[in-house]
Amino acid sequence: xxxxxxxDLLRILDGELLDPLPVGLIIxxxxxxxxHGVSVMDYFSDDEAWLGANFAAVRRFPEMLLxxxxxxxxxxxxxxxxxxxxxxFPENELPFARKMLFDFSEVNRVKKPNCRTDGLLPFxxxxxxxxxxxxxxxxxxxxxxxxxxxxNIATYLMGHTELLIGVKTNPDEVHKLLEIVTxxxxxxxxxxxxxxxSIDGILVLDDLIGFLxxxxxRQFVLPYFQRIAExxxxxxxxxxxxxxxxxxxxxxxxxxxNLFNFSFEHGLDEIRQLAGPDVILLGNIPPRDVLALGTPExxxxxxxxxxxxxxxxxxxxxSAGGGTPPGVPSANLDALRAAVAEGQ
Numbered sequence: 001x002x003x004x005x006x007x008d009l010l011r012i013l014d015g016e017l018l019d020p021l022p023v024g025l026i027i028x029x030x031x032x033x034x035x036h037g038v039s040v041m042d043y044f045s046d047d048e049a050w051l052g053a054n055f056a057a058v059r060r061f062p063e064m065l066l067x068x069x070x071x072x073x074x075x076x077x078x079x080x081x082x083x084x085x086x087x088x089f090p091e092n093e094l095p096f097a098r099k100m101l102f103d104f105s106e107v108n109r110v111k112k113p114n115c116r117t118d119g120l121l122p123f124x125x126x127x128x129x130x131x132x133x134x135x136x137x138x139x140x141x142x143x144x145x146x147x148x149x150x151x152n153i154a155t156y157l158m159g160h161t162e163l164l165i166g167v168k169t170n171p172d173e174v175h176k177l178l179e180i181v182t183x184x185x186x187x188x189x190x191x192x193x194x195x196x197x198s199i200d201g202i203l204v205l206d207d208l209i210g211f212l213x214x215x216x217x218r219q220f221v222l223p224y225f226q227r228i229a230e231x232x233x234x235x236x237x238x239x240x241x242x243x244x245x246x247x248x249x250x251x252x253x254x255x256x257x258n259l260f261n262f263s264f265e266h267g268l269d270e271i272r273q274l275a276g277p278d279v280i281l282l283g284n285i286p287p288r289d290v291l292a293l294g295t296p297e298x299x300x301x302x303x304x305x306x307x308x309x310x311x312x313x314x315x316x317x318x319s320a321g322g323g324t325p326p327g328v329p330s331a332n333l334d335a336l337r338a339a340v341a342e343g344q
Contacts, residue, residue, distance in 0.1 A: 001065065001066070001069045001140055001141065001143045002139045002140055002141075003139075003141070005065055006141070006143055006200075008022060008065070009022075009065060009201075009236065010235060010236075012280055012314075012315060012317065013235065013236065013258060013259070013280055013315070015278075015314050015315060016314070017313060017314050020340060020341045021307075021313060021316065021317075021318060021340050021341075021343075022065055022316075022317045022318070023063070023064050023065070023317065023318045023319065023336060023337050023340050024064055024065030024066065024067055024282060024317040024318075024319050025064060025065075025066055025067065025319055025320060025324045025333070026067045026068070026203075026240060026261060026282070026319070026320070026322075026323045026324060027057060027066050027067070027071075027323075027324045028071050028073055028075075028323065028324075029043055029044065029073065029074075029075055029094065030075075030094060030323065030324070030325060030326050031323075031324040031325060031326055031327075031328055032053040032054065032057060033053065034326045034327065035053070035057070035328070035330075036049075036052065036053035036056050036057075038052075038053060039091055039092045040089075040090070040091070040092050040093060040094060040095070041089060041090070041091045041092065044074055044075075044089065044095070047127060047130055047131060050072075050127065050131075051070075051131050051134065051135075054069075054070050055138060058138070058140060060330060061333060061337075063337060064333070064337065065317060067144070067203065067238070067282075068143065068144030068146050068201070068203045068238075069140065069142070069143055069144065070128070070131070070135055070140065070142060071144075071146060072124040072125070072127040072128050073124060073146065074087075074095060074120045074123075074124065075094050075095045075096075076094070076095065076096060076097055076148070076152075076156060077089075077095045077096070077097045077120060078119075078120055078121070078124060078148065079119075079121075079147060079148045079153045079156075079184075079185075079188070080097035080119075080153055080156040080157060081097065081118075081119030081120040081121075082113035082114075082115060082118040082119030082120070082121050082184070082188075083100065083110065083113055083118075083119070083153075083157055083184075084100055084119070085097040085098060085099070085100045085156060085157055086098040086100065087120075097156045099156065099157060099158060099159040099162075100157055101157050101158045101159075101177075104158075104166060104170040104173040104174075105173075107158075107173045107176050107177045108176075110157070110177060110180055111180070112180050112183050112184050112187070113184055115184065115187045115188040115191045116191060121188065121191075125191070125192070125195055128142055128195070128196065129195070132196070141198040142196045142198050142199055143198060143199060143200060143201055143236075144199060144201045144202060144203045144236075144238070145188075145189045145190075145192035145193050145196075145199050145201070145202045145203075145232070145234075146192070146202070146203045146204075146205075147185050147188050147189055147202075147203075147204055147205075148185075148204070148205050148206060149185070149204045149205060149206025149208075149209065149225070149228075149239075150178050150181045150182045150185055150206070150224045150225075150228075151163070151178070151206050151208035151209050151220070151221065152205065152206040152207065152208050153181045153184075153185070154174075154177050154178055154181050154208075155208050157177070157181075158177065160208070163177075163208075164208070164211055164212075167212065167216050167220055171219075171220075174220065175220070178220065178224050179224075182224040182227055182228065185204075185228055186227065186228055186231040186232075189202055189228070189231065189232055190231065190232065193232060193234070199234065200234045200235050200236065201234050201235060201236030201237070201238060202228075202232055202234055202236070202237055202238065203238045203239075203240065204225070204228060204237075204238070204239055204240070204257075205239075205240040205241075206239070206240070206241055207240075207241055207242060207243040208243070209221045209225075209241055209243075209248060210241050210242075210243030210244040210245055210247075210248065210263075211243060211244070212247070213247070214247050217247050217248075217251065218251075221248075221255075222251060222254060222255060225239075225255040225256065225257070226254065226255060226256055228256075229255060229256025229257055230256060236258065236259055237256060237257045237258050237259065238257065238258075238259035238260075238261065238280075238282075239252065239255070239257040239259070239260055239261070240261040240322075240323065241260075241261070241262060241263075242261065242262060242263045242264075242287075242321060242322030242323070243263060244263065244265075245260075245262040245263050245266055245271070246266065246270070246271075246274060248260070248262070249262065249266070249270075249271045249274035249275040250274045250275070252275050252276075252279055253275070253276060253278075253279070257279075258278065258279055258280060259279065259280040259282060260275060260279055260280070260281055260282065261282040261283060261319065261321075261322065261323075262281070262282075262283055262284070262321065262322075263321055263322060264283065264284050264285065264286040264287065264320070264321025264322065265321070266283075266284070266321075267284065267306075267309050268281055268283060268284050268306055268309050268310045268316065269309040269310050271283070271284075272310060272312075277312070277314075277315070278315070279315065280315045280316070280317060281315065281316050281317070282317045282319045283306075283318075283319050283320070283321040283322075284306050284318075284319070284321040285299065285302050285303060285306060285318070285319065285320055285321060285336065286302065286320075286321060287320035287321060287322045287323065287324065287325045287328075288325050290302045290332075291320055291324070291325070291328045291332050291333075291336070292325050292326070292327040292328045292332075293327070294332065295332075296331050296332055296334070296335035297335075299332045299335040299336050299339060300335055300338070300339040303318060303335075303336055303339035303340060303343060304339060304343050306318065307340070307343045318336065318340045
């Protein structure tokens with residue numbers, strides 16, 4: 001993000017109504033590699049391929065808030081790798097982490113990783129250190145510390161189904177695992193903040209929290225996310241959860257987050273009513289069926305419908321209802337920007 005873009009984001013957070021309305025996207029390897037025409041493996045392993053894709057995006061869409069901006073990540077393997085999870089990297093498919101815990105008794109052997117040395121984390125920080133001067137020469141800066149959330153990481157270590165069932169069958173072990181993962185997440189975010197003074201925001205991504213009912217959410221989500229939010233002194237605290245998100249929206253203030261990227265299946269009006277007036281809403285165009293597979297006309301119609309659903313447009317950034325998926329063409333992003341400008 002440029003200085004002007006960051007100031008705009010803070011103005012949005014403060015409740016200022018921008019003209020034109022802002023448009024933003026969460027972009028990372030699933031979209032960038034394909035859009036830029038490099039293999040996923042090259043995107044992850046080659047600084048020049050990674051930097052070239054990110055430079056191409058900010059130059060092609062200078063009026064969009066591209067979040068978190070120059071994200072040094074290795075897909076879902078980034079954080080689980082630090083715990084020792086085996087990671088698989090196909091040449092041109094998204095990587096994945098294999099589970100490493102096969103019984104709840106094995107939680108007792110899990111130790112908090114050192115985010116400075118373990119797994120892929122030091123490579124992510126080194127990438128930013130190696131490219132920081134070139135990023136800043138382009139007029140941008142590293143603005144966000146990023147991490148997958150505690151349930152997201154824990155389910156990759158234990159298995160998604162197994163951990164979610166364990167909430168009912170082995171709650172003590174699940175809490176113990178989440179305690180360790182949360183302490184690690186706090187360390188990881190703080191390490192990024194200490195490494196790059198330009199950071200004044202966090203982005204935490206956790207879809208698994210959307211699978212829990214409210215009683216379990218209050219036990220297994222709320223206290224851990226409160227700890228994360230309270231651990232860092234930054235202006236923007238962004239949460240991505242594009243699974244079922246109504247409970248998340250209603251408890252977002254208690255969790256301590258002030259920007260929410262949520263599922264396209266929830267309307268802007270519905271999430272605004274639940275989250276309250278002080279949260280930035282980042283959404284809410286269907287990412288796959290409209291942005292990736294639709295036409296520019298489909299994008300325009302969906303954008304118009306989203307805007308029509310709300311009377312108050314402060315603290316809204318028109319975006320995908322989730323991350324930007326593979327296959328979104330530039331023409332559809334141009335159509336999104338044009339439709340927002342025309343719909344004011």
